[in-house]
Amino acid sequence: MTWRDEPVRIIRHDRTDQANRTVAVEAPVAIEVDGIGYAVMMATPADLEAFATGFALTERLADTIDDVADIEPFEAKAGWVVRVTLHDRCKGRIHDRVRHRTSDTACGLCGIAGLEQVQRPVAAPAPPPVADQGAIFAxxxxxxxxxxxNAATGAVHGAAACDPTGTIIATFEDVGRHNALDKLIGWLAIERRAADGFLLVTSRLSFEMVDKALVARAPMLVGISAPTTMAIDHARAHRLTVVALARPDAILAVVDPTGLFASSGEKPE
Structure with missing residues (x-):
């Protein structure tokens, strides 16, 4: 169940009415890796296998889908538990970053104990983009x-994978913007599909959203809200094309390392 109806009162200037409101379900989801409690995320309890897969990849606990041996989600009395088993070559990583704390829906850097751990390695620069502004508008x-x-509740974020023509091939929703993107990245890994067009998110573009897009090897990250300075710096350092404030009538090219959106005579970043 991802939603439920709640009784509410609609208060206007001249009267009060009773009604029902559809509300998004938010639940604690405990992620256990190789028998060790790693994080408790507040999330929408759906697509949990994809979520845990994407989480393991973006947390650098696994490098590829082949490093994930098994995922077992189940409902418990207090919420949900997802047990992740990694193959032997990755098992030591959990001990390097083990901890168990509760994260809210804004958490995007789980398992980080100190500032020096924020800048985690990125395997390779982002591939050059092939989708243009027409694909983004589509x-x-x-x-x-x-x-x-979100149409029913108005309370969740979305993350979509789009092909080079702008066709949306998959969309995932969650009360947490990072969770929605992890679900999408996990699904792409499980399906062994490349993020060959661009990733489209309904949230601001923060450092960790850029970092997740880099893990997914996306050529471009598009968001309907604004970027932060760390997001821009991280994207620029790894040649990820970033488009922000994406609206039906205009988009903002923030980081354009290949000159995809450049006018005649302009040089790429």
């Missing part, structure tokens, strides 16, 4: 229809 035109839970 995806934006269809994004709302691909967010049924």
């Amino acid at each position: 995806a934006l035109a269809h994004l709302r229809a691909r967010q049924p839970l």
